[in-house]
Amino acid sequence: MVASSKVFTHSEVSAHNTSQDCWLIINAKVYDVTSFLNDHPGGDEVLLGAAGKDASEEFEDVGHGSAARLMLDEFYVGEMDPSIKSKVEIVDATLGESKKPKDKLPQSISSKFIYIAVALMIIVFGVGIHFLNKIA
Numbered sequence: 001m002v003a004s005s006k007v008f009t010h011s012e013v014s015a016h017n018t019s020q021d022c023w024l025i026i027n028a029k030v031y032d033v034t035s036f037l038n039d040h041p042g043g044d045e046v047l048l049g050a051a052g053k054d055a056s057e058e059f060e061d062v063g064h065g066s067a068a069r070l071m072l073d074e075f076y077v078g079e080m081d082p083s084i085k086s087k088v089e090i091v092d093a094t095l096g097e098s099k100k101p102k103d104k105l106p107q108s109i110s111s112k113f114i115y116i117a118v119a120l121m122i123i124v125f126g127v128g129i130h131f132l133n134k135i136a
């Protein structure tokens with residue numbers, strides 16, 4: 001592993017997307033797999049298909065074993081810029097936002113108050129009519 005790691009942006013990594021120069025992002029780390037293309041047990045097509053992109057999901061979906069995980073260090077070239085959110089984080093944030101009932105809560109409380117107010121008005125009106133009938 002490189003002692004002082006370089007930080008890359010998505011556009012920098014995406015430039016390395018050929019069989020002569022193939023980089024991947026896996027779990028926010030950047031790997032240069034150019035020399036590994038011909039040796040990858042899963043074939044070069046899958047690596048080239050993910051060239052210059054975030055291949056974290058594909059890497060995990062395959063269920064790579066510890067051998068593959070240990071090999072990662074060999075190809076490590078740096079880190080992704082932590083200020084730039086990954087695809088997964090953006091999806092999580094969006095889901096988290098939609099799960100929050102922040103708009104629904106005040107609305108449900110205020111609609112409950114309206115029901116109570118209307119019910120009270122009907123009761124008061126009904127009692128009023130009842131007394132008026134008694135007086136008349």
Ligand code: HEM
Pocket residue numbers: 024031033040041042043046047050055058059062063064065066067068069071072075
């Ligand atoms: C630097 C990144 C990668 C390394 C070091 C690596 C390494 C390996 C190794 C050692 C194997 C043999 C099985 C194992 O030990 O788990 C393997 C299998 C495989 N890899 Fe990767 N891999 C990498 C990235 C990827 C990516 C990004 C994909 C998909 C887009 C992928 C798809 C596969 C597939 C489909 C197999 C299964 C082959 C089979 O069982 O027939 N690999 N990989």
